[in-house]
Amino acid sequence: MGKAVMTSRSESFEAVADLFSVLADLTRLKILHLLEGQPAFVSAVVKRLKLKQANVSKHLSVMYDAGLVDRERNGNQIRYSVGDPLVFELCNLVCQKFHREAQSKARILRRSRLGISFKTIRKALR
Amino acid sequence: MGKAVMTSRSESFEAVADLFSVLADLTRLKILHLLEGQPAFVSAVVKRLKLKQANVSKHLSVMYDAGLVDRERNGNQIRYSVGDPLVFELCNLVCQKFHREAQSKARILRRSRLGISFKTIRKALR
DNA sequence: TTACAATATTCCAAAACAGGAATGTAGTCA
DNA sequence: TGACTACATTCCTGTTTTGGAATATTGTAA
Numbered sequence: 001m002g003k004a005v006m007t008s009r010s011e012s013f014e015a016v017a018d019l020f021s022v023l024a025d026l027t028r029l030k031i032l033h034l035l036e037g038q039p040a041f042v043s044a045v046v047k048r049l050k051l052k053q054a055n056v057s058k059h060l061s062v063m064y065d066a067g068l069v070d071r072e073r074n075g076n077q078i079r080y081s082v083g084d085p086l087v088f089e090l091c092n093l094v095c096q097k098f099h100r101e102a103q104s105k106a107r108i109l110r111r112s113r114l115g116i117s118f119k120t121i122r123k124a125l126r
Numbered sequence: 127m128g129k130a131v132m133t134s135r136s137e138s139f140e141a142v143a144d145l146f147s148v149l150a151d152l153t154r155l156k157i158l159h160l161l162e163g164q165p166a167f168v169s170a171v172v173k174r175l176k177l178k179q180a181n182v183s184k185h186l187s188v189m190y191d192a193g194l195v196d197r198e199r200n201g202n203q204i205r206y207s208v209g210d211p212l213v214f215e216l217c218n219l220v221c222q223k224f225h226r227e228a229q230s231k232a233r234i235l236r237r238s239r240l241g242i243s244f245k246t247i248r249k250a251l252r
Numbered sequence: 253t254t255a256c257a258a259t260a261t262t263c264c265a266a267a268a269c270a271g272g273a274a275t276g277t278a279g280t281c282a
Numbered sequence: 283t284g285a286c287t288a289c290a291t292t293c294c295t296g297t298t299t300t301g302g303a304a305t306a307t308t309g310t311a312a
Binding site: 016 | 138139140141142143144145146147149150151152155156159193210212215216217219220221222223224227
Binding site: 021052058076 | 299300308
């Protein structure tokens, strides 16, 4: 997950892929969602999500290295916060896609009760 | 990579993570970029990107299952096309982020020649 | 300093993933 | 039908990634 300066097209693709891979983890998405509400200490994330401390710490480090979260020391603890609202824009776009798909599937199913063939339905459902 | 109907919050997070993981691969991003220009047969992708046929076929299948590309048989060949412009919206958002970061780093470096301490720079660069 | 709390890091095992080679399948043409 | 082409799938291997346990680091308080 190198943080090299972008020069060639291929390198920037790699950077994009790296960022997507940071978001391609269920636990990290849960943590981000928790941080969306408000910043939180590591220990709070551990408690709320019932995860191991080392696990949370590693995931937060990955996201920090990717520039997705900020951190701020507060005495003994470290408060993490979402550093770039980009994260939620990306997730919302994906969720919108799922909504569109769910709606079109529902539309097709509704139509199916009005007499469209199974073949057409299966094709429309991909 | 299940395509289950979404019910709980956690399941939808998982679907989002799955979609990001499809995009978290350099080869798949290259293929998508190629398909952005115009639809292409598998053999064309193999030639343009100098990849193995089995490799391309597998990546296209993954993206097809994820609903990111469409396919259409044409005689002996199969033409793939980008099925959801969402892909490019996502990539563009990520690229914009990288641009913002690159610019702010450049700004800081420029300022550094005007006499700001290394400590400040390092902190600003994270 | 010592003891303790919060977080980070290292090491390990299991699971997931990408790519190559070989094989399977489906369409075309003769 | 058989030969050929385009694509998909299976099997295998090396690499990466995740999570847990143990350990290390950093800060606080006495």
